[in-house]
Amino acid sequence: MLITKVPPYERPALSKGFLLPEGAVRLPAFHTCVGVGEERLTPKWYKEHGIELVLGTEIVAADLTRKTLLTAAMETISFQILIIATGARVLRLEEFGVTRADAQNIYYLRDVNDATKLLEAMILLKGGKAVVIGGGYIGMECAAALVTNGVPVTMVFPESHCMARLFTPQIATFYEDYYTSKGVVFIKGTVMSAFESNQNGKVAAVILKDGTRLPADLVVVGVGIRANTTLFEGQLVIEKGGIKVNGKMRTSNSSVYAVGDVAAFPLKMYGDVRRLEHVDHARKSAAHAVQAIMTPEKTSDYDYLPYFYSRVFTLSWQFFGDNVGDCIYFGDSTKGKFGAYWIDKCRVVGAFLEGGSKDEYSALALVARQRPITEDTEALAGQGIKFALSLPETSVSSSIVGSMRRDQSYLLSQPTMQVTAGVILAVAIGLSAYWYVRRRRWRTL
Secondary structure, three states: OOOOOOOOEOOHHHHHOOOOOOOOOOOOOOEOOHHHOOOOOOHHHHHHOOOEEOOOOOEEEEEOOOOEEEEOOOOEEEOOEEEEOOOEEEOOHHHHOOEOOOOEOEEOOOOHHHHHHHHHHHHHOOOOOEEEEOOOHHHHHHHHHHHHOOOOEEEEEOOOOOOOOOOOHHHHHHHHHHHHHOOOEEEEOOOEEEEEEOOOOEEEEEEEOOOOEEEOOEEEEOOOEEEOOHHHEOOEOEEOOEEEOOOOOEOOOOOEEEOHHHEEEEEOOOOEEEOOOOHHHHHHHHHHHHHHHHOHHHOOOOOOOOEEEEEEOOEEEEEEEOOOOEEEEEEEHHHOEEEEEEEEOOEEEEEEEEOOOHHHHHHHHHHHHHOOEOOOHHHHHHHOHHHHHOOOOOHHHHHOOOHHHHHHHHHHOOHHHOOHHHHHHHOOOOOOEEEEEOOOEEEEO
């Protein structure tokens, strides 16, 4: 697990802004919680709010029955309530037995140190070639950053199209065509089997399953992540690769809560349990957990609307809801603005839009939240975004876009929560653990 010496920051900035050759973002510009328009939580902020921020410290053991944590320095820390926000770690190719996976110039992207090393390598790569392994979020956004920095890129992934967990083939075609116009080469439907390295130990080529050799001076790997549950296995219920929680984000131990990537929570809208890897869920689940701890009698069950987004080149898209059922397309992709609705059992359950405005994205979120009935899919395709914009707002819309700002305002208004508010914001982005001690003092590790 990463042992960070940097105060909590917004991880999406690493692939969306940190790697850009012009207008790049650097810390402290993206400390939490600038992503929702709030002030940056710098070390000074924590101190001013009475929060002890402990950096560079690893928790090596947890005894939830005794309510103690053990640090690598053999310090024992007691808690009354523990919030687990251990996040996830990248899957590394060494774990799959890939030959020469330990060669130099093979990069992963999960933290600011990874981003710094990758950026330095890109700057030094004059006339070299890059191969990106994986066609998901990290693969697509890193490929865009590499091309923007003047590095030729070949992408390799086993699926038939990019972003296969979310995009349909038709949506994916638009983005693949756009990337191709920027010089990216796609090799789909196959996997790599080994790396070649030179006499200096640096990667020289990627070898595919069919024996194809792709010369490479730099490789970026984005093949997924795994929730950091190891400390708590055998003590808490684990489900779908994460720590199972209820609608209050409480685990099978009544004194322990889990939030963000590591939590497998009941997705109230769809009646199932999921583990979602997204900063929006991390922020909101953290806020909900603290609210449930401080005012349990006033806290309803977590009712999250799945949300994903990306910004690369001049493109920008957002998705809300669930991508199940039939997909109905609208708009004109040749003009750079198009979208889709997903219809399941005559209800609109998901919505996607490329090139939208703030109001249009908010309208799509409302559609996905309300799940209106529609039987005329042809008319829906004809209406397109106008369908979402014409939908009347109801009370349910209050829990969608922008709810983090409202949650923070509520918590700050409560006398017993003023110390807590900073924690619920900071906990969302890659912290190791939080605990609450008898003197009502928050510490963050």
